[in-house]
Amino acid sequence: MxxxxxxxxxxxxxxxxxxxxxxxxxxxxxxxxxxxxxxxxxxxxxxxxxxxxxxxxxxxxxxxxxxxxxxxxxxxxxxRMAHVDSDQTLCRTFSIIDRDRDGYVSVQDVRAIMVVLGEVVTDDDIKDICRAVDMDGDGRISLRDFISFMHSPI
CATH class of the missing domain: 1.10.238.10 (EF-hand)
Known part of the structure; x- marks a missing residue:
């Protein structure tokens, strides 16, 4: 190649x-x-x-x-092609997590994905995750928030 x-x-x-x-x-x-x-x-x-x-x-x-x-x-x-491909993968991942397909990942969506992953988390842990991923601070996780968070340095 x-x-x-x-x-x-x-x-x-x-x-x-x-x-x-x-x-x-x-x-x-x-x-x-x-x-x-x-x-x-x-x-x-x-x-x-x-x-x-x-x-x-x-x-x-x-x-x-x-x-x-x-x-x-x-x-x-x-x-840039790797970036585009990774964003497409993140979009697919977001759509899987967004169970009700409303364009936002809710606390319930995060809780459900944690159960599927076998992670034991408290309600406070889930709220902390949601706050961290909510990059624009509007109280909900949009696709843009999700992609920005996933591309942000750890």
Whole structure:
């Protein structure tokens, strides 16, 4: 499997990136403009701000180059593909924990998953877990809270 700056891409990821690149290379000149790069990124599940976009482009572009060829696009995306995949896994995990499918993990959901995992926890332990994962402090655990917590340093 090709490696881009130390990040291995699977054949599936290479195909996905190539498809995204070709889909947004509307004039078929073999390069993507910054706007097209952003659309391609969104199509593979990577939402970014405009500032982040230009930082990404400059991480692989030569001097003030504003367009990327396929090779540079893949080199730019290689470290991010693992992030996208892990977020997809976290979304699936969240949906399993969110038993009533209301978009939030409740105290009861946390208690149920702890039972399934065979963990013996007190009500205070569960409240502490919920407080720790509730990253925005609104009293409930959303998908965004869950992903932020899982990516936060321990």
């Amino acid at each position: 090709p490696s881009f700056s130390g990040n291995e891409l699977t054949n599936e990821q290479i195909d996905e990136l190539r498809d995204a690149f070709e889909r947004y290379d509307l004039d078929a000149n073999g390069t993507l403009s910054a706007k097209d790069v952003r659309l391609a990124l969104i199509s593979v599940g990577y939402e970014i701000t405009e500032a982040e976009l230009y930082d990404l482009i400059h991480s692989v572009a030569v001097s003030d180059e504003q367009e990327l060829d396929l090779q540079k696009f893949m080199r730019m995306m290689a470290p």
